[in-house]
Amino acid sequence: MNAKISPETIDAGQAIYSKKILMIYDIWVLGISNTFIWRCPTRHLRALFSEHVSNNHLDVGVGTGYFLDKCLKAKERRVALLDLNPNSLAATADRIQRFSPEINQGNVLAPISLQGEKFASISINYLLHCLPGTMTEKSQAFGYLAEHLMADGVLFGSTILGQGLPKSFLANKLMRFYNEKGAFSNLGDDMISLKAGLKRYFEDVEVRTRGCVAIFVARTPKLIAK
Numbered sequence: 491m492n493a494k495i496s497p498e499t500i501d502a503g504q505a506i507y508s509k510k511i512l513m514i515y516d517i518w519v520l521g522i523s524n525t526f527i528w529r530c531p532t533r534h535l536r537a538l539f540s541e542h543v544s545n546n547h548l549d550v551g552v553g554t555g556y557f558l559d560k561c562l563k564a565k566e567r568r569v570a571l572l573d574l575n576p577n578s579l580a581a582t583a584d585r586i587q588r589f590s591p592e593i594n595q596g597n598v599l600a601p602i603s604l605q606g607e608k609f610a611s612i613s614i615n616y617l618l619h620c621l622p623g624t625m626t627e628k629s630q631a632f633g634y635l636a637e638h639l640m641a642d643g644v645l646f647g648s649t650i651l652g653q654g655l656p657k658s659f660l661a662n663k664l665m666r667f668y669n670e671k672g673a674f675s676n677l678g679d680d681m682i683s684l685k686a687g688l689k690r691y692f693e694d695v696e697v698r699t700r701g702c703v704a705i706f707v708a709r710t711p712k713l714i715a716k
Contacts, residue, residue, distance in 0.1 A: 508536035512581050515554050519616075528650055529659050529701025535615060535648055536561055538705055542646045544610035548572060550598060550635065550647075551617030555582030564588060570604065572596055578707035598631035599623075608640045619676035620683075628679075629687025636691045636711035645692070646707045655702050665702075 515583070520532045539557040545567040549558055552573045561577040570592035574581050583591050596602055598614075599621065612635050621628045632645065639645055652665060652674075668674035681697060684704055692708035699705070 498588050509577050509581070512554050512577055516556055519553075520556055523664075524703075527664055528703055529658075529660070529661070530648075530703035530705075534700055534705065535703075538646060538648065538707075539613060539615070541613055542707065543613065544643075546607070546610040546640075548604070548609040548612045548635075548638065549582075550612060550614040550631075551620070552578050552582040553616065554578070555585040557613065557615065558582065558586045558589075558591075562586070562589065568592070568606075568609075569595060569678070570596070570606075570609070572602070574598075582664070589686075598634060599628070600634070602634050602638065604638055604704065608638050608643070610640050610643045612639055612645045614645065616648060616650070618647075618649035619651075619674050619679060622675045623682035625679050627689055629684075629690060632688055632691045632708070633713075636713060639711050641711070643711075644707060645707050648703050648705045649679065649684065650674070650676060650702050651679045651684070651704050652677040652701075654682070655699055655704075657702055661702055 505616065505659045524530050524532045536557065539561045543561060548570045552571045558569060567589060569586065569589040571579055571582055572594045574595065574597050576595060579593055579595060583593055594604055614635065618628050621631070635645060657665070665674060669677050681699065681704060684706065685695060685697050687695070688706060688708045690711055693710035693712060694708065696707045697704055
């Protein structure tokens, strides 16, 4: 991890997710903000999740567990959670207790220790814009996660970009407010740096945008390809 990124800075992006905030997260973020502010209705992220999730899945930056709850069929499968915030882990584990999830508390900007076999799919939704540093620094997370992905597996997710995409006045104001509070750190994030970060660790990369949001899919980890 880059020495300039302190533990305090890393904590800032996840500290906002108190139990009270998590109670309104689905309504405010996935309902109102995605539709009217970021201009990427949550149905597009649900479609992404449903298309790529496997029976051996790791969810990173779990939030409230919304996508796991809404998109996974009720059948026996392996589901693992990875997040730095204990409130998010507890809320998600309770919400999807029917899958007996594996719970891992950790920082994606450092080497990750996970038990068991590698995963067939890894999702990382709405986490990158909360991480500190430049997109190049944040992209180290792709490398650490790639170590836990099967050779034929897929990593997919989404992030809100601060540069290069049209934003409404309200989106611009809210994004700057979140950055000032430390909840976001994405004013310099753009498509070019995101794609470059993914290509640094994966052979096959797809990135598209909707509103202020970049949606990405990456396959064939380079550490495997080599």
